[in-house]
Amino acid sequence: MERRTLLRAAVLGGTSAALGGTLWRGAAYAAPAQPGAGPYGALGAPDASGIRLPAGFTSRVIARSGQTVPGTSYTWHNAPDGGACYADGTGWIYVSNSEINPSGGASAVRFSSTGTVTSAYRVLSGTRTNCAGGKTPWNTWLSCEEVDRGYVYETDPWGVKAAVRRDAMGRFKHEAAAADPVRQVIYLTEDVSDGCFYRFRPTTWGDLSAGTLEVLVAGSATSGPVRWSRVPDPTGATATRNQVSGAKRFNGGEGCYYADGACWFTTKGDNRVWRYNPAAETIELAYDDSLVASGTPPLTGVDNVTGTASGDLFVAEDGGNMEICVITPDDVVAPFLRVDGQSLSEITGPAFSPDGTRLYFSSQRGTSGSSSGGITYEIRGPFRS
Numbered sequence: 542m543e544r545r546t547l548l549r550a551a552v553l554g555g556t557s558a559a560l561g562g563t564l565w566r567g568a569a570y571a572a573p574a575q576p577g578a579g580p581y582g583a584l585g586a587p588d589a590s591g592i593r594l595p596a597g598f599t600s601r602v603i604a605r606s607g608q609t610v611p612g613t614s615y616t617w618h619n620a621p622d623g624g625a626c627y628a629d630g631t632g633w634i635y636v637s638n639s640e641i642n643p644s645g646g647a648s649a650v651r652f653s654s655t656g657t658v659t660s661a662y663r664v665l666s667g668t669r670t671n672c673a674g675g676k677t678p679w680n681t682w683l684s685c686e687e688v689d690r691g692y693v694y695e696t697d698p699w700g701v702k703a704a705v706r707r708d709a710m711g712r713f714k715h716e717a718a719a720a721d722p723v724r725q726v727i728y729l730t731e732d733v734s735d736g737c738f739y740r741f742r743p744t745t746w747g748d749l750s751a752g753t754l755e756v757l758v759a760g761s762a763t764s765g766p767v768r769w770s771r772v773p774d775p776t777g778a779t780a781t782r783n784q785v786s787g788a789k790r791f792n793g794g795e796g797c798y799y800a801d802g803a804c805w806f807t808t809k810g811d812n813r814v815w816r817y818n819p820a821a822e823t824i825e826l827a828y829d830d831s832l833v834a835s836g837t838p839p840l841t842g843v844d845n846v847t848g849t850a851s852g853d854l855f856v857a858e859d860g861g862n863m864e865i866c867v868i869t870p871d872d873v874v875a876p877f878l879r880v881d882g883q884s885l886s887e888i889t890g891p892a893f894s895p896d897g898t899r900l901y902f903s904s905q906r907g908t909s910g911s912s913s914g915g916i917t918y919e920i921r922g923p924f925r926s
Contacts (some may be wrong), residue, residue: 579875
């Protein structure tokens with residue numbers, strides 16, 4: 542992603558800044574994204590579902606917690622959270638976690654080539670507080686338990702194969718996961734106020750049964766060089782974040798997304814979006830609400846994150862204005878949609894259909910503010926490709 546401005550000294554923590562046409566040319570770091578006019582235009586009036594969208598976009602409700610998914614006999618789970626889409630012949634599948642304890646788990650909705658719901662079913666049961674997760678290149682869903690000494694479960698989106706607990710990926714308060722097929726690692730976030738950023742290196746790529754769990758180590762500067770160190774005991778008998786001296790702390794790790802040689806992850810405690818460059822082994826801030834130069838920050842309560850082929854990032858809010866904001870490749874951050882009348886909820890699970898024309902997400906607690914009030918939506922429209 543290209544940057545057009547200099548990074549303020551406060552961001553660098555004393556590291557000198559220099560101009561660079563590409564973000565990672567030499568030691569150049571560019572400033573976090575700033576508010577501006579988004580690529581899709583202003584938000585319109587609320588539609589029948591209470592969603593404000595740009596012109597040309599429409600919404601529909603796919604499922605509601607505790608109710609039968611229309612067109613199926615399956616009852617949708619409570620507190621829908623992280624999600625991902627998978628190609629399924631000429632159609633696709635949307636997988637969604639359930640962030641409740643006990644039970645939790647994950648469900649899926651299958652769509653035909655026209656977007657008609659054809660079935661819905663359970664893909665993971667008997668787990669706890671399944672928050673976010675991540676999609677693998679071999680088309681499985683990594684469902685993460687957001688509990689102390691939680692596990693990662695590798696799940697079949699088609700619901701045919703039994704889910705498998707992946708102990709080697711460590712026991713901690715898991716949030717999200719993102720696969721890097723170039724370096725053949727899985728990045729992992731940890732949702733505690735002094736959490737860490739991890740990577741798992743499988744012994745064999747495509748097989749998560751064995752491998753090495755590592756934690757990111759860095760100095761005190763916000764942006765700059767980093768390195769990785771092995772976590773001695775992934776079982777978490779001693780908290781994984783406390784086993785390696787110098788492990789860099791992140792305030793409430795949330796969403797995680799890999800694309801185009803970079804891993805993007807968010808921290809809700811300080812409303813930041815981070816970018817890790819694995820080739821250069823450096824990190825920087827892509828967005829920080831405290832570094833918005835003027836006006837009200839458009840993005841607060843940062844949470845799940847996904848992206849499109851155009852290079853746009855879509856970041857969901859946990860609270861805030863109940864928005865999904867877009868961060869463009871030229872460093873503009875702007876609201877893409879807003880959900881009205883659901884201030885006691887949060888937006889979760891943004892994921893695009895394989896062809897990039899539909900965006901799925903959930904309002905975890907809907908209008909009721911209860912985990913039994915979750916609503917899962919689909920947005921259609923002219924997304925940039």
